[in-house]
Amino acid sequence: MPMLAFRVATPKLLVDIGRIPGLNRIEIDATGVRLGALVRWCDVERHPALAKAHPLLVAAIRHVAHYQIRNRGTIGGSLAHADPAAELPGIAVTCDAEITAIGRKGRRTIAATDFFTGTLTTTLDYDELILEVRLPAWRVSRYWAFEEFARRRGDFALAGVALFYDLDPTGRICEPHVGAIGVADRPIRLAEVERLIAGRVPDERLAHEVAACAAETVDPQDDIHAPAAYRRALLGVLTRRALVSAADWSRGVQA
Numbered sequence: 001m002p003m004l005a006f007r008v009a010t011p012k013l014l015v016d017i018g019r020i021p022g023l024n025r026i027e028i029d030a031t032g033v034r035l036g037a038l039v040r041w042c043d044v045e046r047h048p049a050l051a052k053a054h055p056l057l058v059a060a061i062r063h064v065a066h067y068q069i070r071n072r073g074t075i076g077g078s079l080a081h082a083d084p085a086a087e088l089p090g091i092a093v094t095c096d097a098e099i100t101a102i103g104r105k106g107r108r109t110i111a112a113t114d115f116f117t118g119t120l121t122t123t124l125d126y127d128e129l130i131l132e133v134r135l136p137a138w139r140v141s142r143y144w145a146f147e148e149f150a151r152r153r154g155d156f157a158l159a160g161v162a163l164f165y166d167l168d169p170t171g172r173i174c175e176p177h178v179g180a181i182g183v184a185d186r187p188i189r190l191a192e193v194e195r196l197i198a199g200r201v202p203d204e205r206l207a208h209e210v211a212a213c214a215a216e217t218v219d220p221q222d223d224i225h226a227p228a229a230y231r232r233a234l235l236g237v238l239t240r241r242a243l244v245s246a247a248d249w250s251r252g253v254q255a
């Protein structure tokens, strides 16, 4: 609706997809979590098993907008809208999710890392409809955190970080995934940070190294909400916080 109000979108035809059966399903099995395109934010928040099946997803979704918008906004709408600061696209990229779409040429599945191509832009063809997003199965042994900063509660984030990893038997980080929102024209993985923390013990020293690495690795633009330098510094702080928070968890400090 805001896109229509701002005349950013001026469609000749509006199609209500709200009553297509089967698109509002949430399915959890051994392969992961599947969210149908018509699943709303509030469905994710209230689902009895999702917080356990994918705690990072649920934690991130709690930051989306306000109660009224969480009651209406959908998974498919968020992915197709592709706001670079939106939480779900960030989680999808961080978790190696897959997005399934259907169009006149048939059905196809797109890796989230390939799906977002720029600000409010995706690889979707004009005649394609998103059916669902699939997040690979979550291991309960994982340590994770989601950190974001917005000027007011419910605003789009100025920046945000999603992070998770496992620990090997010697207490070193393995298989780290670190993603960021709000600092580029699309959600991104912080590959340099992932490389930095892999094989390391998650301690205070590493947290400080991570802050510098995250800030250096991104190239945000100035906009009406914040100068680029502020966003870069903020990303460093949020990445450090995410690492500390996940590490506290691993030491049993977090509630």
Ligand SMILES: Cc1cc2nc3c(=O)[nH]c(=O)nc-3n(C[C@H](O)[C@H](O)[C@H](O)COP(=O)(O)OP(=O)(O)OC[C@H]3O[C@@H](n4cnc5c(N)ncnc54)[C@H](O)[C@@H]3O)c2cc1C
Pocket (backbone or CB within 6 Å): 001, 002, 017, 037, 038, 063, 064, 065, 066, 069, 072, 073, 074, 075, 076, 077, 078, 080, 081, 085, 086, 087, 088, 128, 129, 130, 131, 154, 155, 156, 157
């Ligand atoms: C004031 C405000 C604050 C917000 N804050 C946040 C926030 O903090 N974080 C956040 O993540 N989001 C935020 N949002 C966005 C919101 O959560 C919704 O994701 C967004 O408004 C899309 O809404 P919708 O699902 O009703 O999709 P629509 O508005 O109906 O559609 C959005 C676009 O996606 C297309 N589309 C919708 N569904 C599909 C589909 N299945 N397949 C293909 N294309 C599709 C539509 O054609 C349209 O181009 C905010 C929105 C508002 C208005």
